[in-house]
Amino acid sequence: MxxxxxxxxxxxxxxxxxxxxxxxxxxxxxxxxxxxxxxxxxxxxxxxxxxxxxxxxxxxxxxxVVDPGYVRTNMTRNSGLLAPDEGGARVVAVAAWRCYRKAARPARSLAAARRRRPRSCDRRVASTSTRARRIQPCCSSSRRKIMEGAISVPANTRVAVVTGGNKGIGLEVCRQLAGNGVTVVLTARDEARGGAAVEKLGELGLSDVIFHQLEITDASSIGRLAEFLKTRFGRLDILVNKPSMSL
Ligand SMILES: NC(=O)c1ccc[n+]([C@@H]2O[C@H](COP(=O)([O-])OP(=O)(O)OC[C@H]3O[C@@H](n4cnc5c(N)ncnc54)[C@H](OP(=O)(O)O)[C@@H]3O)[C@@H](O)[C@H]2O)c1
Structure with missing residues (x-):
């Protein structure tokens, strides 16, 4: 206190x-x-x-812990001062900080990566010119190998889990992370709502978003997610835990 x-x-x-x-x-x-x-x-x-x-x-x-500000979502009955993308950007700026730090060195690598495009695969490059410190993918994710039962993501591609990702700030965080080249596991307690959110992001061209069911108050549900992450990716780089006002 x-x-x-x-x-x-x-x-x-x-x-x-x-x-x-x-x-x-x-x-x-x-x-x-x-x-x-x-x-x-x-x-x-x-x-x-x-x-x-x-x-x-x-x-x-x-x-x-990130305060997203007072954001227009269901929770605030859409009465917030900030749009969901503004609230989401505050969270993403912190969640993607490590990606930015790694990718930003040295400064001239941005131009070099652009020249190499689309030869090298899955390299992420940070733009130092934006306040939100966006990370830009330098080539299409479609070249990533997708193997049976396991997704092979290159070592420099980040894997993120977002809880409560089907709406509000969580959905925005998924959109911004995926838009910045992060592979996102969007979780929601309701499969239909989660699936619909993944589809919505797919329509925006964000295909590196995978749904997994998660009820945050259920230990066995958390265990199933952990097992899924271990099997599919073998690692987790970013966790954005943001469901519900009282959790
Ligand atoms: N909006 C703001 O101004 C504001 C300000 C400061 C902090 N926050 C915090 O930010 C977080 C998200 O707020 P929001 O405004 O985006 O709320 P929201 O639009 O109501 O979204 C809440 C999300 O949490 C999910 N959820 C609720 N209980 C869950 C559970 N037991 N297991 C898994 N998922 C669950 C919901 O899923 P369903 O769709 O299935 O219900 C929904 O996806 C909250 O922790 C809130 O306190 C928000």
Missing amino acids: QFFRSEELKQELDDVDSLTEDLEAGAVEARGWPAEFSAYKVAKAAMNAYSRVLARRHPALRVN
Whole structure:
């Protein structure tokens, strides 16, 4: 809580045990808690704290929490200040940071890669001229080998998982990552909604998006996704975990 700036939030979270009891008793309003968003604030505070724990425990991983801003999605009943692509860009700027850092060295490689196109396959080149630090694929992904049961992605192509990818900020994150040459595993709890989202991205010419079902609150569902990633790719470079307001 030392990291929170809002005194009001600190006060609310200071007595989280009572909040939980009152929530279970259906007495949140009656006992004077703010009527809206108590559970939301607790969930986000827990997410912040857990991310700090993960970052400390796994120094080899880059763990971040990103505030996308107030975005027009179902969750905000489309009342946000930012369009989904603007909110998504904030997340992608952090998620793709490592790709950018690697690909950006040395600066002249961008021109060199352009000259070589389409000879070399799957090399990603970062443009330093954009604020969003976009990564541009330098040749068509259709040349990638797709083998039975396994997708062979070259070592310098990133593999990302996006949870809650069927709509809102998640769908935007999928679109922007795939548009920047990342192979995306779009997950959703509902197969039909997830499949429809993949189709929608396919219509935009983004074919490196694969659907996998994921119910984020179900450990066996998470296990199935982990197994799928291991078998198909043998690795995971980026995880964007963003489903639901209270998760
Ligand atoms: N929008 C904002 O202004 C804003 C601001 C700050 C932070 N955020 C955070 O950003 C995240 C996404 O928000 P959003 O505005 O994009 O919301 P959204 O449009 O409502 O999308 C939520 C997504 O999460 C999925 N989901 C919900 N419960 C799930 C579960 N148990 N397992 C797997 N997937 C689940 C939903 O799937 P279904 O379609 O199946 O329901 C949907 O794809 C949330 O964590 C939110 O708190 C949003």
